[in-house]
Amino acid sequence: MKNVTEMSFRKRETIGWIDFLRVFAAFLVVFSHNCDSFVASFDRDYSTFLTGVLAGSLTRPCVPLFVMMTGVLLLPVKSTDLGAFYRKRIGRLIKPLVFWSLALPLAFWAYFSTAGASTANPSIVAADFNNAGLLNKLYTWIFNFNFDTTPLWYLYMLAGLYLVMPMLSAWLERADKRDVRLVLKIWAGSLFLPYLNMLAPLMGYQGNYGNMGLFGVCDWNVYGTFYYVSGFAGYLLLAYYLSRWPLNWSWSKTWAVCLPSFLVGYAMTAGGYVWFQEMFPGDYAYLEIVWLFCGINVLMMTVPLFIVVQKWNPGPSPVMARLASLSFGVYLCHFVFVYIAFDWFNVSGLSPVVRIVCGAVVSTLLAVAVSFVFQKIRPLRQFIA
Numbered sequence: 001m002k003n004v005t006e007m008s009f010r011k012r013e014t015i016g017w018i019d020f021l022r023v024f025a026a027f028l029v030v031f032s033h034n035c036d037s038f039v040a041s042f043d044r045d046y047s048t049f050l051t052g053v054l055a056g057s058l059t060r061p062c063v064p065l066f067v068m069m070t071g072v073l074l075l076p077v078k079s080t081d082l083g084a085f086y087r088k089r090i091g092r093l094i095k096p097l098v099f100w101s102l103a104l105p106l107a108f109w110a111y112f113s114t115a116g117a118s119t120a121n122p123s124i125v126a127a128d129f130n131n132a133g134l135l136n137k138l139y140t141w142i143f144n145f146n147f148d149t150t151p152l153w154y155l156y157m158l159a160g161l162y163l164v165m166p167m168l169s170a171w172l173e174r175a176d177k178r179d180v181r182l183v184l185k186i187w188a189g190s191l192f193l194p195y196l197n198m199l200a201p202l203m204g205y206q207g208n209y210g211n212m213g214l215f216g217v218c219d220w221n222v223y224g225t226f227y228y229v230s231g232f233a234g235y236l237l238l239a240y241y242l243s244r245w246p247l248n249w250s251w252s253k254t255w256a257v258c259l260p261s262f263l264v265g266y267a268m269t270a271g272g273y274v275w276f277q278e279m280f281p282g283d284y285a286y287l288e289i290v291w292l293f294c295g296i297n298v299l300m301m302t303v304p305l306f307i308v309v310q311k312w313n314p315g316p317s318p319v320m321a322r323l324a325s326l327s328f329g330v331y332l333c334h335f336v337f338v339y340i341a342f343d344w345f346n347v348s349g350l351s352p353v354v355r356i357v358c359g360a361v362v363s364t365l366l367a368v369a370v371s372f373v374f375q376k377i378r379p380l381r382q383f384i385a
Contacts, residue, residue: 195289
């Protein structure tokens with residue numbers, strides 16, 4: 001394996017394996033959203049539902065990989081001016097957030113107000129895409145994302161990570177390998193909490209005053225014991241650890257560890273989703289547990305992918321670098337194309353697998369085209385940067 005440690009910290013903009021991961025993770029995001037409409041068939045067509053679950057479960061590492069890439073590229077934070085760091089990192093999220101919070105609802109409204117009556121998508125209630133619904137979305141976005149802008153949840157989360165990164169960096173400058181590993185172990189333990197939250201009531205836990213939170217969580221306190229050492233910040237720290245101290249494993253050991261981990265994580269993810277659907281039909285509060293990005297099963301899928309690509313370490317490629325530069329734009333604009341592609345490939349005789357793959361490829365290509373146009377037009381470039 002090429003020496004990536006020093007290169008990663010000296011010349012981060014030319015890391016070929018990061019470019020590859022950006023493109024790969026962006027496609028996984030688009031693929032995952034193409035699976036959602038098939039998963040939503042759980043009460044209509046079980047085989048279609050099963051196909052959606054098995055395919056969609058493969059994509060769960062997509063967001064953790066994006067977060068880990070952020071950790072590789074930005075930790076430790078080198079800027080000594082905290083205000084400048086926040087302005088640069090959080091500031092560049094504001095314009096895309098505002099633009100796509102307005103553009104996506106308009107695009108959904110334009111499509112479903114004309115084609116909605118003929119859609120067979122179980123995720124869509126075409127009547128909701130009316131003038132009144134559009135108007136509501138065009139101003140309530142200031143509080144949070146909505147259905148049309150679902151992928152934008154990531155921008156809110158990423159802004160939060162930017163807020164804590166300088167504090168993490170100050171600690172990392174003094175922490176040694178053992179210290180970082182200890183914190184990562186505590187964080188890994190927090191990834192079991194979603195399952196403990198589910199199991200506690202089954203073991204007789206009745207909550208406090210009606211609130212079923214654990215470890216100090218109650219109606220007047222949402223910040224339980226593990227609140228500050230859980231969540232996506234752990235992926236940042238894990239990426240820093242693996243980049244600062246790469247695993248010097250042979251390929252045989254890499255595959256011997258990574259492949260079983262990925263397969264077990266995938267089995268837990270897909271099998272768990274099917275099991276929860278049988279136990280709690282249509283209850284998304286339970287269905288989402290095994291698809292949570294900050295769950296132990298998704299970690300078991302994500303880390304092997306990161307390790308294998310890091311060890312492979314493909315060199316910089318102009319083509320891959322260009323595609324990587326479009327990945328954020330693809331993430332921002334692809335969602336509406338997913339629903340358009342669902343209708344395009346809703347053709348008798350096409351299996352769910354073929355429809356998912358075709359939809360993912362076509363919606364990705366459309367999103368790449370839009371991102372490419374935005375990148376070429378200077379006033380629009382700021383909305384995908």
